[in-house]
Amino acid sequence: xxxxxxxxxxxxxxxxxxxPRRRARRPRSALVLGGFTWLVIxxxxxxxxxxxxxxxxxxxxxRVTFHWYGSTTQWYVHIFEIxxxxxxxxxxxxxxxxxxxISILIGVPMAMALARHRFLGRTAVESVVFxxxxxxxxxxxxxxxxxxxTLNVTRGLTTILIAHVAFNVAFVVVVVRARIAxxxxxxxxxxxxxxxGPWTTFRKVLLPxxxxxIIAAALLCFAMSIDDFIITQFVAGQTLTFPxxxxxxxxxxxxxxVFAMGTMIFLFGAVLAVGNVIFQRRSEKAAAPDQVTxxxxxxxxx
Amino acid sequence: MTWRQRLAPxxxxxxxxxxxxxxxxxxxxxxxxxxxxxxxxxxxxxxxWHWSIFWSSFKQYHTQFLRSFYYGxxxxxxxxxxxxxxxxxxxxxxxRNKSTYLLIILLPFFVSYVIRAFSWQFILSNDGIFLTFLRxxxxxxxxxxxxxxxxxxxxxxxxxxxxxxxxxLFVALEKLDRRVVTAANDLxxxxxVTFTRVVLPLxxxxxxxxxxxxxxxxxxxxxxxxxxxxxxTTMIGNVIQNSYLQDQTYPLASALSSILxxxxxxxxxxxxxxxxxxxxxxAVA
Numbered sequence: 327x328x329x330x331x332x333x334x335x336x337x338x339x340x341x342x343x344x345x346p347r348r349r350a351r352r353p354r355s356a357l358v359l360g361g362f363t364w365l366v367i368x369x370x371x372x373x374x375x376x377x378x379x380x381x382x383x384x385x386x387x388x389r390v391t392f393h394w395y396g397s398t399t400q401w402y403v404h405i406f407e408i409x410x411x412x413x414x415x416x417x418x419x420x421x422x423x424x425x426x427x428i429s430i431l432i433g434v435p436m437a438m439a440l441a442r443h444r445f446l447g448r449t450a451v452e453s454v455v456f457x458x459x460x461x462x463x464x465x466x467x468x469x470x471x472x473x474x475x476t477l478n479v480t481r482g483l484t485t486i487l488i489a490h491v492a493f494n495v496a497f498v499v500v501v502v503r504a505r506i507a508x509x510x511x512x513x514x515x516x517x518x519x520x521x522x523g524p525w526t527t528f529r530k531v532l533l534p535x536x537x538x539x540i541i542a543a544a545l546l547c548f549a550m551s552i553d554d555f556i557i558t559q560f561v562a563g564q565t566l567t568f569p570x571x572x573x574x575x576x577x578x579x580x581x582x583x584v585f586a587m588g589t590m591i592f593l594f595g596a597v598l599a600v601g602n603v604i605f606q607r608r609s610e611k612a613a614a615p616d617q618v619t620x621x622x623x624x625x626x627x628x
Numbered sequence: 629m630t631w632r633q634r635l636a637p638x639x640x641x642x643x644x645x646x647x648x649x650x651x652x653x654x655x656x657x658x659x660x661x662x663x664x665x666x667x668x669x670x671x672x673x674x675x676x677w678h679w680s681i682f683w684s685s686f687k688q689y690h691t692q693f694l695r696s697f698y699y700g701x702x703x704x705x706x707x708x709x710x711x712x713x714x715x716x717x718x719x720x721x722x723x724r725n726k727s728t729y730l731l732i733i734l735l736p737f738f739v740s741y742v743i744r745a746f747s748w749q750f751i752l753s754n755d756g757i758f759l760t761f762l763r764x765x766x767x768x769x770x771x772x773x774x775x776x777x778x779x780x781x782x783x784x785x786x787x788x789x790x791x792x793x794x795x796x797l798f799v800a801l802e803k804l805d806r807r808v809v810t811a812a813n814d815l816x817x818x819x820x821v822t823f824t825r826v827v828l829p830l831x832x833x834x835x836x837x838x839x840x841x842x843x844x845x846x847x848x849x850x851x852x853x854x855x856x857x858x859x860x861t862t863m864i865g866n867v868i869q870n871s872y873l874q875d876q877t878y879p880l881a882s883a884l885s886s887i888l889x890x891x892x893x894x895x896x897x898x899x900x901x902x903x904x905x906x907x908x909x910x911a912v913a
Contacts, residue, residue, distance in 0.1 A: 355819070359717035363729075366714055370736050370790060373747030377739065380750075392756055432643035443637035451641065454648050456905045459912060460840060460896045461889075462848030464865045468885035469655035471872060472662040475673075492651040495644055497912060504913035524636075553740050555851060556865075560872065569742045576746050576855055588743045595738030603727050 374592060381585035389579035401582040405590070408583055414571035415587060417483060421567065422551040425490035429547050430540060432491075433498030438532070440499065441506035458496035466493060467560030474561065481563025489561045490554065494547040501546065505539025506532075545602070549595065656889065663882035673878060685883040689867050693887070696864040699778070700847035703785035707793045707842055708835065710786070715797035715834075716827075719804075730798065733791050741788060745855040748784055749775060752856070776858025784852035789842040796841065796911035800834025801827075837907035840899045844892050864888055 384398035385391050406412045439445065440452070458466075470489050474481055513535070517527040555569040562570060572584055663681055667673035686693065718729045736744060751758050752774045762768045774780050804827065812822040828835075850865030857863075864884060871881035 356717070356721045359713050360721065363714045363717045366710055366790065367732055370733070370787065373744045373751065374736060374739050376751055377743060377747050390750065392750070392753075392760075432647060435640035436644035439637040439640035443640075445637035445641070447645070451645060451648075452905070453900070454653060456900060456908070457893065457896055458648065458652055460844055460899075460908065462844050462892055464848035464850065464868055465659075465885060465889040465892065466652070466655075468868055468872060468881065469659040469889070470651065472659040472878070472882055472885075473651075473655040475878060476658050476662060488651055491647060495647060499644065500909050501913045504909070549737060553737070555740070555742050556849075559869065569740045572740065572742045572746065573851070573854070576742075576749070580746060584743065588739050591740075592735075592738045596735060599731055599734070599738070603731055606727070 377585045378589050378592075381582055381589050383582065385582060387579075388581055390582050390585060401586040402590075405583055405586050408581060410566070411568075411571055411581070411583060411587075414566040415568045417486075417565060418552050418568040421483065421486050421490055422548050424487055425494055425551045426544050426547040428487075428491045429494035429498045430544055433495045433543070434502050434536075434540060436495075437499045437502035437506060441503045442511075455496045455499050458493065459500065463493075463554075463556035464560075467557040470557070471560040481561055482565045485561040485563070486558055486565065486567065489557050490551045493554075493557060494551060497546055497550070498543045501543040502536060502539045505536045505542075509535050545598065552591070659882045659889065660886050663879055663886050665879050667879075669876045669878075678879075681879060681883045682887060685880050686887055689864065689884060692862050692864045692867050695861070696847050696888075699782055699785060699853075699861075699863060700843050700849075703782050703789055703846050704793075704839055704843040706782075706786045707789035708797075708838060711790050711793035711797055711838065712835075714790075715794050715801050718794075719798055719801035726802075730795075733794050736791060741851060742855070744788070745784055745851055748780075748787070749855050752780060775856060776861065778861055780856040781853050781861045781863075784856050785846045785849060788849075788852070789846060792842050792845070793838040796834040796837035796907055797831065798834075799910050800831040800837075800907065804830050833903060833907040834911075836899065836903050837911055840896065840908060841911070844896065847892065848888065 380390050380392075381401055382397045382399065383390065384395040384400070385393075386395060436451070440448065467489070470485070470492070471481075473479075474485055479485060509532075514527055514531055517531045518524075522530065553569065554567075555573060558567055559570055559573070566574070568587070572580065575581070575584070661675065662673070664675055664677050664679065665673040666676045666678060714733070718726055718733075722729050750756060753759070754773055754775070759768070759772070759774065762772075763770065808826060808830065809822060812826045817825065848865050850863055850869050853861050853863045853866050854869075857866075868881050868885050868888070871877045871884070875881075
């Protein structure tokens with residue numbers, strides 16, 4: 327994983343945190359930077375706050391408007407009222423679950439191969455994975471559509487699933503591989519020395535150790551899949567997912583149920599992420615002070 | 629090594645290699661081949677090898693191409709300028725709350741990009757809360773608009789890019805050896821010199837990684853222009869999307885997509901050659 331480490335118990339960062347009047351020792355630049363950071367954070371949250379507030383607006387037209395008609399929870403009570411919107415949301419969740427599962431199943435073995443073995447075509451695999459992560463969605467989507475058109479494949483849920491696995495698997499490989507690379511190899515050797523076969527070593531030693539990485543990768547996949555718009559639009563055919571439905575409705579006006587669903591998804595994701603951070607902090611506390619802690623970037627957060 | 633050990637990596641890697649070859653690498657070639665076809669959706673398409681389509685389609689849409697690169701570059705630079713102080717603050721002064729800060733910065737990702745873009749449209753529209761307020765206090769005239777302007781599109785692209793930009797910068801700043809900064813101070817470098825001559829060069833890997841991720845994404849984006857833009861802000865992504873999905877002029881769409889793909893792949897390749905893939909992968913992991 328990345329070399330980022332959080333301050334561990336016993337390091338100066340924590341020791342100084344316990345001293346009184348710590349704030350007085352902070353330079354003024356820290357205050358300015360902190361203020362700026364919070365302002366930008368507030369700015370990035372504006373559209374979300376607006377979404378949450380206006381999901382409670384009692385609009386009579388059934389479209390979100392800025393005029394405030396009084397608060398109501400009716401859009402949450404009737405959240406599944408619009409049947410094709412609900413179908414689209416169900417499609418999104420189905421594709422997100424299935425693509426996450428497939429990406430993990432095929433991506434984790436590749437991560438193991440890259441982290442622990444030398445083999446022919448290794449560099450090629452690494453380059454393709456990197457390009458897959460960096461490539462712009464419109465090119466990936468258009469290319470897949472060109473393939474499906476050439477092969478005369480009917481577009482629908484299956485092609486969406488294929489596309490989602492194609493972009494998710496690269497993230498699984500990178501995240502899980504980083505996790506394995508951070509593990510001490512001698513643990514696996516010790517298992518082998520103690521008579522464990524490759525399968526037992528994998529199941530009893532390697533799998534538990536890389537499990538946090540797998541969970542992080544799975545959360546990342548799920549989040550990217552459920553939010554993907556551009557690639558999905560190219561390969562969807564007549565099928566609609568949640569973001570596609572919303573994009574189509576922008577011109578005619580968005581029903582408040584979209585804001586209600588967006589709020590629910592946001593809360594779900596936020597709760598999951600906060601839970602993950604708390605869990606991680608707990609295990610850090612439990613860990614020995616000199617032990618390498620979890621890196622704190624996107625995957626531990628998501 | 630036994631033959632089993634020798635074959636293990638191939639067996640482990642095969643499923644992913646298969647999937648990425650078939651559904652990522654091959655499509656990149658098939659889009660080139662569709663560009664060289666002629667026909668229509670009813671009668672079907674056949675390969676006619678009209679190489680000139682690349683030049684003619686570029687000529688037809690060069691405005692949108694240039695605009696996409698201009699919007700992409702501008703939004704990336706603005707996002708970098710905004711994100712750097714944030715990443716600096718979190719890495720240097722975040723203390724025990726680093727992961728909490730990063731979590732808060734990533735919170736917008738839990739709401740679909742399409743909904744966030746629409747929410748901005750909702751806020752910035754002519755009878756929306758922002759312009760109504762500005763009109764009421766007499767700051768802008770009655771027919772002042774934000775939607776459908778380049779400003780709206782670039783602002784939306786920048787907005788979406790900020791979290792993506794913070795991550796690689798944070799990774800780079802976190803790795804920076806603090807003693808180097810102390811040494812610079814001890815050697816009487818003032819804060820500005822310390823920043824420009826020490827901190828900035830030592831975190832250039834993060835800057836370029838963020839630049840690559842955001843620039844490539846934003847050049848190909850069409851959601852911002854589709855939701856917040858107007859006829860004068862069409863980006864190349866909008867043209868590709870329109871000609872594939874509405875007009876069904878597949879060869880034209882494929883030619884445009886190929887040109888965009890080749891230019892951006894070239895940038896990605898150059899980046900990987902010069903800087904390696906590590907900084908980007910660390911930001912992701």
